[in-house]
Structures are given as C-alpha cells and as structure tokens.
Amino acid sequence: MSTPLKFYQVGSFAVGNRLLGDEQLSVQSRSDRTNSLTSGHRACQGCGEALGARYVMDAAMAATDGKVIAVNATGCLEVFSTPYPETSWRLPWMHSLFGNAAPVATGVAFALKAQGRSDIRVVAQGGDGGTVDIGFGPLSGMFERNDDVLYVCYDNEAYMNTGVQRSGATPPAARTNTTHAVGENPGASFTQGKNLPKIAMAHGIPYVATASVSDLHDLEEKVTKAMSMHGARYLHVLVPCPLGWGTRSEETIKLARLATESGLFPVYEAEDGVVTATKKIRKQVPVDEYLQIQKRFSHLFGPKGNPELVKAIQEIANRNIAEFDLLGEAQ
Amino acid sequence: MSKPFAITLNIGSSLANHTGSWRSERPVYVNRMPPCNNACPAGEDVQGWLYEGESGNYEQAWRNLVRDNPFPAIMGRICYHPCQTACNRADVDEAVGINSVERFLGDQAIDKGWQFTAPTTKSGRRILIVGSGPSGLSAAYHLAMKGHEVVIRESAAEPGGMMRYGIPAYRLPREVLDAEISRLVNIGVRIECNTKVENPESAIKDGFDAVFLAIGAHLGKRAYIPAGDTVRILDAVSVLHMTADGEPPLLGRSVVVYGGGNTALDAARTAKRLGAYEAIVVYRRTQEKMPAHASELKEALEEGIVMRWLSTIAWVNSGAVTIERMELDSAGMPQPTGEFESLQADSVILALGQEVDLSIVEGIQGITIDDGVIEVNEFLMTGRDGIFAGGDAVPGERTATNAIGHGKHAARAINSWLEGQTFVHAPRPELASFDRLNTWYYSDAPKKVRPKLDAARRAESFAEVVQGLDEATALFEARRCLSCGNCFGCDNCFGVCPDNAVIKLADGKYEINLDYCKGCGICANECPCGAIDMVPERS
Numbered sequence: 001m002s003t004p005l006k007f008y009q010v011g012s013f014a015v016g017n018r019l020l021g022d023e024q025l026s027v028q029s030r031s032d033r034t035n036s037l038t039s040g041h042r043a044c045q046g047c048g049e050a051l052g053a054r055y056v057m058d059a060a061m062a063a064t065d066g067k068v069i070a071v072n073a074t075g076c077l078e079v080f081s082t083p084y085p086e087t088s089w090r091l092p093w094m095h096s097l098f099g100n101a102a103p104v105a106t107g108v109a110f111a112l113k114a115q116g117r118s119d120i121r122v123v124a125q126g127g128d129g130g131t132v133d134i135g136f137g138p139l140s141g142m143f144e145r146n147d148d149v150l151y152v153c154y155d156n157e158a159y160m161n162t163g164v165q166r167s168g169a170t171p172p173a174a175r176t177n178t179t180h181a182v183g184e185n186p187g188a189s190f191t192q193g194k195n196l197p198k199i200a201m202a203h204g205i206p207y208v209a210t211a212s213v214s215d216l217h218d219l220e221e222k223v224t225k226a227m228s229m230h231g232a233r234y235l236h237v238l239v240p241c242p243l244g245w246g247t248r249s250e251e252t253i254k255l256a257r258l259a260t261e262s263g264l265f266p267v268y269e270a271e272d273g274v275v276t277a278t279k280k281i282r283k284q285v286p287v288d289e290y291l292q293i294q295k296r297f298s299h300l301f302g303p304k305g306n307p308e309l310v311k312a313i314q315e316i317a318n319r320n321i322a323e324f325d326l327l328g329e330a331q
Numbered sequence: 332m333s334k335p336f337a338i339t340l341n342i343g344s345s346l347a348n349h350t351g352s353w354r355s356e357r358p359v360y361v362n363r364m365p366p367c368n369n370a371c372p373a374g375e376d377v378q379g380w381l382y383e384g385e386s387g388n389y390e391q392a393w394r395n396l397v398r399d400n401p402f403p404a405i406m407g408r409i410c411y412h413p414c415q416t417a418c419n420r421a422d423v424d425e426a427v428g429i430n431s432v433e434r435f436l437g438d439q440a441i442d443k444g445w446q447f448t449a450p451t452t453k454s455g456r457r458i459l460i461v462g463s464g465p466s467g468l469s470a471a472y473h474l475a476m477k478g479h480e481v482v483i484r485e486s487a488a489e490p491g492g493m494m495r496y497g498i499p500a501y502r503l504p505r506e507v508l509d510a511e512i513s514r515l516v517n518i519g520v521r522i523e524c525n526t527k528v529e530n531p532e533s534a535i536k537d538g539f540d541a542v543f544l545a546i547g548a549h550l551g552k553r554a555y556i557p558a559g560d561t562v563r564i565l566d567a568v569s570v571l572h573m574t575a576d577g578e579p580p581l582l583g584r585s586v587v588v589y590g591g592g593n594t595a596l597d598a599a600r601t602a603k604r605l606g607a608y609e610a611i612v613v614y615r616r617t618q619e620k621m622p623a624h625a626s627e628l629k630e631a632l633e634e635g636i637v638m639r640w641l642s643t644i645a646w647v648n649s650g651a652v653t654i655e656r657m658e659l660d661s662a663g664m665p666q667p668t669g670e671f672e673s674l675q676a677d678s679v680i681l682a683l684g685q686e687v688d689l690s691i692v693e694g695i696q697g698i699t700i701d702d703g704v705i706e707v708n709e710f711l712m713t714g715r716d717g718i719f720a721g722g723d724a725v726p727g728e729r730t731a732t733n734a735i736g737h738g739k740h741a742a743r744a745i746n747s748w749l750e751g752q753t754f755v756h757a758p759r760p761e762l763a764s765f766d767r768l769n770t771w772y773y774s775d776a777p778k779k780v781r782p783k784l785d786a787a788r789r790a791e792s793f794a795e796v797v798q799g800l801d802e803a804t805a806l807f808e809a810r811r812c813l814s815c816g817n818c819f820g821c822d823n824c825f826g827v828c829p830d831n832a833v834i835k836l837a838d839g840k841y842e843i844n845l846d847y848c849k850g851c852g853i854c855a856n857e858c859p860c861g862a863i864d865m866v867p868e869r870s
Contacts, residue, residue: 013771013772013773013774014772014821014822014823014859015821015822015823015825015826015827016820016821016822016823016825016826017819017820017821017822018386018819018820018821018839019385019386019810026822026826028822028825028826029822029825029826031835035831038344038345038346038831039345039346039350039830039831039832039844039846039847040344040345040346040347040348040349040350040847041345041348041350041830042345042348042350043829043830045353045849045850045851045852046829046849046851046852046853047829047851048829050829050830051827051828051829051853054829054831081345084340085338085340085341085342085343086342086343086344086345086347086348087342087343087344087345088344088345216826242851248852249851249852249853250851250852250853250855250856250865251856252829252851252853253827253853253856253857254856254857257771283771
C-alpha cells in the first residue's frame, strides 16, 4: 500500500517525488490528472471533502481511461460544486435528491448495460448524511441487489451543508447544533452510531474499504482496485471539515492522520464480507491529541473538562486497535 | 440565445469563480538555511550537493560541492563533520552520513579525473600565499578561480601542511592528498616547496598585490618534566612529521603519550604502527572533558590504545614514568591527590598543543600578536594593509575544515580589497529548524556506516582505516537527506491542495495559482521540508 520506492527521502508517504519514474507516480502527482473537481468551487478553505472527492474521482478516471459517470447525493459536495450556472465537475455528473444517489446510480448502470456500454462505469457519491441516514434504505437495496456501482461516502461526521446537525455518523460526545455540550452527557450520544462499512460488509458485497485523505497512496489503490471489480462496492472516506469540527483550515490532513493513528478511524478493506487487509498504525497517538485541536470536543478539556468521556473515547480506539490488529506487523 | 423558462444565465465552468479573493494569507515558496550548511566551517552548500547526488548526478554534485571546498576526498576522511552533529535527521532516526557521501564524491572525482575550470580572463593581480596547508591551498583555489595569479611558498619538502605532516596516512592516504592538490596546480597555482618566506613585506615590494599568511601552528608545546636521561622525550608534532617524511623516530616498545587532543591519539596510534607493544595516553582530566573527537577515541581504543584518565606525569626516570592520580574539584579542575604509580616507558611523547612560529611577522609595522596568534579583523586582514592571515595562525578552532573556510573567506576579502571594495556576506536565510519539518512523510532509514578495517589488522600498518561507501550505499545515504527548508520536488503541495491551485512547472518547481488559492495553508502544513511560508495578504 505504498509506492514501490522505499527509503527515498519521502518515497513511501509523500504524494510523489522528482526521482520517481512515470509509471511509479501517484495519480495526484501527475500534471495531467483529470482534476475531476476543478478550481473555483465554493467549498470552505481547507475542505477535506473537496480534496477527497478529487482524489477518488481522479483515481477512478485514471483507472477507467476517463469513462466514469458520477451520481451525487445532495449535500455540501453537490452544493459547493454546482451553484447554478457553474459546475466544477469535469466528468458526466448528475444530481437528483438527497436520499436517492444509490438507486439513480443503479438506474444509470442498467441503462448503460441496456446500451451495451460495459466500458462506462458508474460511481455514486454522497456525504455521511445522505449515506448513513437519508439514503440508507436505498443504499442497502443497491448492496442487496449487487448492482454494478461503486458508492463512495465522504464522511465528515455531520450535516455540514445545512449548518452542522448531528448525523448517524457523528462520533460520541461531539458538539453539533443539535447535540449541544450541556448536561450530564454533553454532545452526541455515546453509542456506536451507524458503522456503515460494517453494515456494508454484512451485505456480503464484493468490496468494502475505508480510507482517509491523509493516506493518498492507500486511497488511490483502493479506488483502482474497486474500479477493477464489478457488483456493488462501497468506499468510506474520512474527510475532516474545518467548519463543522472547529479546526484550523491547514490541519485538515493532519486531523485525518490523527484519526487513523489514534485508532479512532480504522483503515481496512474487506472482500465478500471478510476483512482482508488493515492499514497499520505507524506512530500511535492518544485520542487526546486528535480531540484537543477540535472545538467540537472542547468541552472535554480544560478546567471544566470531562476526562471520563475522553477515557471512554480512548476505549473506542482501543477496541478498534484490538479488532483490526492496528498495531500488528505491516503486511 | 433562447433559454428555458426562468433560466437567465449561461452554463459554464466554475473556473469563472476566482476564489483567490477569499484569501487572507498566501503560500510563498522559500529557501531556508539547512542546519548542515549553517554548521559547515567551510561554508559548503551541503543540502544543495546532496540534492544533485540524490538523482545520481555525481559530477554535478561534486561541482556544486567544490564551489566552496576544493577538497571533498580529503574532507570526507578527516573532517569532524559538524554538519552531521547539526543534522535534523538525527531527531528522526540518525543523522545523514554526509561525510561519507562527500568522500564518495571526492573519490569519484579522482577516479573519473574531473578537473576545475579556471576562468580564461585573468585579473593581472598576483597574490603570494605563505604555507600550503588547508587554509593556504583553499585561498589559492578561490583566488585562482577569480582569475588571479597565485604563488604558494612552502618551507617543507611537499605541500599539504598539517594534512601531510600532522595527519597520519592511515587517516589520509597521501595519494588522495596529492590528487586533490594537483588539481590546483592544473589551474595554474604555482607551489614552490623548500622555500621559506622570511619577510612578507618584501614580497609586496617584489610585485605581489597581497599576501596571505597560512603558516599554521607547527611548534609542539613543551612542558617541564623532571627527567633522567634514559627516556626519550619527543613532541607529537615532530613524531608525526618525521613519520610523514618516511624517517620515523625510534620509540621503543613502551610509549607514553601526554595530552588529550586528537594529536595525542594520532601520536599513540602512530606509535603502535611503528612497532610499540604498548601505547598509553595519559590525560589529566576525564573522558567527557577530553578535546579529542569521540570517533577518534573509539578507533584508538579499538586498536588497543590504553587511556589513563585523571593522571599527570610527575617525573620520568630510567625506563619509566611516574604518574600522579588527579581528582576533579568542584569547579571541574584536576587537583593532585599525592597517589603515585609507575608506568614502563621507553619514550614519552608530549601532545600538549601547538604554537605558531611567529618569526615571519616580527618587525612588521602594524601586525599585532595576541595570546600567541596573529590578530586579524573580520576580513582576516592583519594590521598591515594587504597582508592577510588565516588557519591555525589566527584565533579560532584549529581544524582543517575551519582552515579551509578561512581560505575561502580570505580569498573573497582579498578579491574585494584588490577592487577597493569591502566584502559583504550574502544575507543568511532563516534557519530551517526541526519544528518546521513534517516528519510524517519521511520513511525510516538508518544510516549506512562506513566499514572499518579490522582493528587488529590495521594497527600494524598505515593502510587506511575507514573505507568508503559503494555507489548504491552512497546513493541511499544521499537520499536520506530531509532537504530541510528547500523544496526537493515531492509533489505534496501539488497533491494536497483542495482547490487545484498549485501548478507543477516543467523544471520540477511549483507555483501558486493565486486566482484560486483560498489560503487554507494545507500545502505549507504538509510540506515535509518546511519550504512554504504563509504570508499575510496586505489589506
């Protein structure tokens, strides 16, 4: 899950390197990348979702010789990329309703099949609200029918477009505009939430993977692999949101890195419902390091803080580390 | 154009929307001073030549290196590499083995016969350099590269100064020294050996426009030690000089060396090679206080040199020296204890430091001496107009690398002085400190250590102790450079911008597209080497 060049200054982890041969370059290090989501979009400064969407779609375009149709759920990504009459998309792209990206994508896939265009592939994408809440039922149907669609969820852990309301993917204790930091259990409720990668795995679909904007090489490999397969595939990408998380715009990638290195966001892939690979933690950090720099968790720290809740969040990370063997030897 | 109901605008790309107007800060590519360059007494652009070396372009790397220091093969053997002490990579895993890569480049240059190219236009100015040690040769090189005519006068039989007569051949093989000196001769530097300069002032009268005194410090310091007549007492400088001349002194089977500097260790290791059965170094303070470099001590101990810490020589008599045990007082100074011990010794070598032979400047109006060395101003000029001095003969750390730095600095100052100007240093960029690096992106890679001759074998000969790196290893080592504070083309900024506002240029550099850059700062934050600053926009 890295470039084949080890032990260069940064060969294994940076986007590229001047010393790499053409065939060793990541999609994002190529001057001729598609820029599927191009400049001039109206995402906030440091938007993780804009970055994640370009990473995914550029990789998908590179894997299919530029033959991708994108179907978008309602959400930030749709709003900031296509305020009428402008569009930032440089590929065929359509938007219908908040909850129906999956069934519309299914329809596109079947229409292409009816036309005999097996070369054109379909990618559906949405935020966590459109995926784990509003579009949950139709998405489950798409999985169950094993329709030939890659569904990508850009998870920024709340409804950011409408003003930061809690979603089924909002982490415990996080403050949103519908889960205020008051009372005995401040912030979002302390449950598992909806763990969609696991729910997708439970459908036994050919491919499920998680990824983040902090590990480009891993993300591109997963998209490339997903595009080489057929049937229902699901990719869940963690995309930090400076606005909703209350973080500095330059720390978007750092936050994604801390989420994975603390164990709170396990990065893995599964085929036919079985985990086949996990991305190991390189430099483990306590969850505090990740939580402390986010205003949505500020009520957990300081004189009026809540060390018990921090401990409970660390427990979640510990469980992930144990479940996915995140500290084990890299494969 | 007819439009559907309620539609008034034409469809178009979001490129029409210049989001750069949102920006309050802009990213700016910067070049900072890497700690290795900052620490180099010879002023080498270490990061710069490693950058060339990383792509396997060794000749370009070498040419970049010799812009500042004409002796990479020598430096790669005898420099105490303060660059590596300063290297930021030490805080990630281990410092980059800069010194071994430098040696590799120097050896490549000798193998391939790479030469300097002197300028074709000559200045018509003549400069006399007194002494052919590292500072004299370095000054000669830099002056010749500026088109001046350079004559070096050397009192010894061969050029090199302390590099030939102070540093033993097992650390610096003479063919390496000869090869690097011959390159200077090839660009027209004239070296007149066996020629002692008595009066530098008369040289100016004889048509030299300036004189650079690079006379070194060749007199061994003596100390009074009560002694009988059966033990030979020599000074380390003479022992090393005689050995270099091929006429080594007879030292006997048991040798005691008195002192704690590099010269003491060189003398002890040389004594072993000359057949001494036992070589003991007596030093009055502790290992921590010892001025010799740790790597030299380690190699000496591996060769069986015995160290007697906290000891002084009280007297010498009939085949033995009597040493007194010392204790450190609260101020850290050694104090006698009255406990004595006898060591067998056929000869005693004093390595108590070196002094400058100042007879050459006696009687010259304006030249002043302080604490045994020649006083110079910031341009290395003495009190006599047109006479400059550097290296061990002036205040400063006495290392070959420092002397080479002096030579370069003197050459620039002389060049400016000849043109009636004052030399001005280029402004130094801010330091590329460790906290500006994003070390996440650097993969772990330990340093390749140069192989060493088996300690037991090497103590019998003057064969070179430390061997060089092979090409693959040197390349690997060069690529461990973090490129602190200077872009090395990793594409991170190009990849991580959420707004595609970084443009990758054909020459491998990058440019910010300010039409779309929103100033989020991710590029600066994720730059591995800290080569991007965020600068506030003017309101």
